[in-house]
Amino acid sequence: NFMLTQPHSVSESPGKTVTISCTRSSGSIASNYVQWYQQRPGSSPTTVIYEDNQRPSGVPDRFSGSIDSSSNSASLTISGLKTEDEADYYCQSYDSSNQVFGGGTKLTVL
Amino acid sequence: EVQLVESGGGLVQPGGSLRLSCAASGFTFSSYEMNWVRQAPGKGLEWVSYISSSGSTIYYADSVKGRFTISRDNAKNSLYLQMNSLRAEDTAVYYCATDLPVRGVIWGQGTLVTVSS
Numbered sequence: 001n002f003m004l005t006q007p008h009s010v011s012e013s014p015g016k017t018v019t020i021s022c023t024r025s026s027g028s029i030a031s032n033y034v035q036w037y038q039q040r041p042g043s044s045p046t047t048v049i050y051e052d053n054q055r056p057s058g059v060p061d062r063f064s065g066s067i068d069s070s071s072n073s074a075s076l077t078i079s080g081l082k083t084e085d086e087a088d089y090y091c092q093s094y095d096s097s098n099q100v101f102g103g104g105t106k107l108t109v110l
Numbered sequence: 111e112v113q114l115v116e117s118g119g120g121l122v123q124p125g126g127s128l129r130l131s132c133a134a135s136g137f138t139f140s141s142y143e144m145n146w147v148r149q150a151p152g153k154g155l156e157w158v159s160y161i162s163s164s165g166s167t168i169y170y171a172d173s174v175k176g177r178f179t180i181s182r183d184n185a186k187n188s189l190y191l192q193m194n195s196l197r198a199e200d201t202a203v204y205y206c207a208t209d210l211p212v213r214g215v216i217w218g219q220g221t222l223v224t225v226s227s
Contacts, residue, residue: 035214039155044218044220045205045215047213049214050209050213050215051214054214056212056213056214090155092215098157098171099145099147101154101157104155
């Protein structure tokens with residue numbers, strides 16, 4: 001089984017841009033899609049990015065996803081930060097018989 | 111409206127059993143794979159189990175293999191998780207989730223399972 005490693009926390013000011021990384025420990029990051037979930041306190045997760053870089057309807061285009069094979073990592077970028085973006089963010093991917101979540105990144109917008 | 115509603119959580123003693131249910135609506139349940147994912151208090155998300163649309167393919171996380179059983183009833187638009195030999199470390203909010211085209215993964219509101227004497 002592989003692991004997905006995220007920074008424990010990031011912080012940035014409103015209006016700025018932040019990028020959260022998600023590094024796959026073994027196997028190619030490009031071999032299976034990566035999803036990103038937002039979870040606000042007391043709420044269920046919601047999908048902000050699916051299939052590496054696709055946004056569900058209703059998710060603002062301030063959210064974008066990408067993968068980088070050279071670093072074997074995926075990234076979630078949030079531009080024009082708003083206080084409402086403050087939440088935990090989780091990356092997720094899979095292999096043939098397992099699904100794996102990253103440990104989560106707490107985003108503080110201050 | 112697409113909706114997943116979990117039920118069946120509660121307080122159970124170590125070694126006990128519990129059966130969770132997930133009622134699906136707003137989409138063709140029988141066409142989609144389903145997953146259970148849990149989140150211990152103050153912790154991150156942990157995948158628990160997967161079942162294919164027909165129920166013919168099932169996977170479990172190592173942490174629950176041999177103790178939990180996933181199943182589904184496509185006629186009732188329902189997903190289940192039978193949990194036996196429960197341990198304190200199984201204490202968590204349990205979510206059912208499915209991956210729908212264009213929407214990405216849809217999650218239920220979760221049901222809390224507490225394993226304690």
